Amino acid sequence: MAEIPTLSSDQVAYFMDIALAEAKRAGEIGEVPIGAVIVKDGQVIATGSNRREIDQEASSHAELLAINQANQELGTWRLENTALFVTLEPCLMCAGAIINARIPLVYYGAQDQKAGAVSSLYNVFEDERLNHQVKTYIGVKADQSKALLKDFFQEIRQKQKAKKQAAKELKKLAESE
Amino acid sequence: MAEIPTLSSDQVAYFMDIALAEAKRAGEIGEVPIGAVIVKDGQVIATGSNRREIDQEASSHAELLAINQANQELGTWRLENTALFVTLEPCLMCAGAIINARIPLVYYGAQDQKAGAVSSLYNVFEDERLNHQVKTYIGVKADQSKALLKDFFQEIRQKQKAKKQAAKELKKLAESE
Numbered sequence: 001m002a003e004i005p006t007l008s009s010d011q012v013a014y015f016m017d018i019a020l021a022e023a024k025r026a027g028e029i030g031e032v033p034i035g036a037v038i039v040k041d042g043q044v045i046a047t048g049s050n051r052r053e054i055d056q057e058a059s060s061h062a063e064l065l066a067i068n069q070a071n072q073e074l075g076t077w078r079l080e081n082t083a084l085f086v087t088l089e090p091c092l093m094c095a096g097a098i099i100n101a102r103i104p105l106v107y108y109g110a111q112d113q114k115a116g117a118v119s120s121l122y123n124v125f126e127d128e129r130l131n132h133q134v135k136t137y138i139g140v141k142a143d144q145s146k147a148l149l150k151d152f153f154q155e156i157r158q159k160q161k162a163k164k165q166a167a168k169e170l171k172k173l174a175e176s177e
Numbered sequence: 178m179a180e181i182p183t184l185s186s187d188q189v190a191y192f193m194d195i196a197l198a199e200a201k202r203a204g205e206i207g208e209v210p211i212g213a214v215i216v217k218d219g220q221v222i223a224t225g226s227n228r229r230e231i232d233q234e235a236s237s238h239a240e241l242l243a244i245n246q247a248n249q250e251l252g253t254w255r256l257e258n259t260a261l262f263v264t265l266e267p268c269l270m271c272a273g274a275i276i277n278a279r280i281p282l283v284y285y286g287a288q289d290q291k292a293g294a295v296s297s298l299y300n301v302f303e304d305e306r307l308n309h310q311v312k313t314y315i316g317v318k319a320d321q322s323k324a325l326l327k328d329f330f331q332e333i334r335q336k337q338k339a340k341k342q343a344a345k346e347l348k349k350l351a352e353s354e
Contacts, residue, residue, distance in 0.1 A: 052254055053254075055248075055254075056248055056249075056252055056253050056254045057245055057248045057249075057254055058244055058248060058254040058255075058256070058274060058277040058278035058279075059236070059241060059244060059245060059248075059274050059277065059278075060254075061277075064236060067235055067236060068234055068236060071232075071233055071234045071235055071236075072233075072234075075233055076233050077229055077230075077232075077233050077234055077235040077237075078235075079235070091273055091277065092269055092270075092272060092273030092276065092294070092301055092307075093269075093270050093271075093272075093273025093274045093276070093277050094270075094273070095269060095270075095273070096268055096269030096270025096271070096272070096273050096294070097235060097236050097270045099269065099270070100235040100236065100238075100268065100270050101235035101236075102235075114306075114307075114308065115307065115308070117269070117273070121304070121306055121307070122299070124269055127298070129291075129298055130269075130291075130292065130298070131291065131292070
């Protein structure tokens with residue numbers, strides 16, 4: 001059985017705050033705001049924020065970038081005795097990467113009803129057929145994660161609406177000339 | 178509905194041969210021999226071979242490396258109208274990455290009963306709840322893929338056996354002195 005780190009509730013809150021800060025950073029550069037942190041021995045060893053659009057890479061999700069960084073930091077693909085914090089439920093790719101990296105413990109915020117592979121659509125972390133299982137805590141600071149996502153998509157919709165309105169007025173002007 | 182490329186059986190055989198060559202290359206540097214190729218408009222746009230041990234990265238699977246390379250090559254995370262060839266059934270991480278990259282067509286060789294997410298343990302490419310489905314052909318040159326894997330693991334077992342034998346003889350020598 002893999003060793004599972006023990007974290008106090010203060011530590012959990014602190015590390016999820018860092019993941020939320022990473023998410024916010026993603027939102028500020030126009031990415032869907034999702035952030036992740038990997039912790040070992042009570043220390044942050046890697047962070048990641050969603051960079052899909054800026055990198056134009058399908059795999060540039062917060063969790064995968066954090067895993068790559070942690071692998072480099074520790075010099076091994078095995079992230080034993082670590083914990084990963086992420087603001088949104090991992091997708092199939094990221095949940096698979098967490099399993100492949102042997103991360104024993106995951107805390108996540110909001111659930112992803114459309115693509116979540118840990119509790120929403122699949123439950124891959126508890127799959128006994130795989131060679132690794134992951135202890136999981138769901139809903140850590142979920143409201144803050146949801147608020148970030150809601151504000152981000154609201155802003156996008158407002159921008160699209162304003163663009164549409166501007167195009168409409170431009171058309172009206174052109175017709176009146 | 179996403180556009181799905183049309184490939185002749187000659188093309189399928191040709192591209193899978195390239196994936197097998199990539200797998201062989203992995204085996205030659207001590208990695209589990211798995212290879213992948215991504216094709217667009219009848220041309221190879223990216224290749225990948227398993228590099229987990231040499232990179233010490235949990236995500237350095239053949240498919241993921243090929244996807245990253247194809248993203249860079251095309252300058253977009255959307256690999257529309259492409260086909261991915263891989264010698265072994267993708268795991269959860271790689272199947273998820275294929276979905277995230279919107280690859281519409283996958284050909285794979287051998288099945289992976291322990292970790293395969295496409296037909297063995299899961300069937301994620303046909304999951305209608307996700308926002309992308311993948312047309313899949315299973316068992317393309319599977320025997321050659323299996324032979325590569327079998328030879329690789331046989332060689333590892335032989336090396337381990339020889340090592341054990343040498344240690345035993347060393348011990349015997351030390352005791353006889």
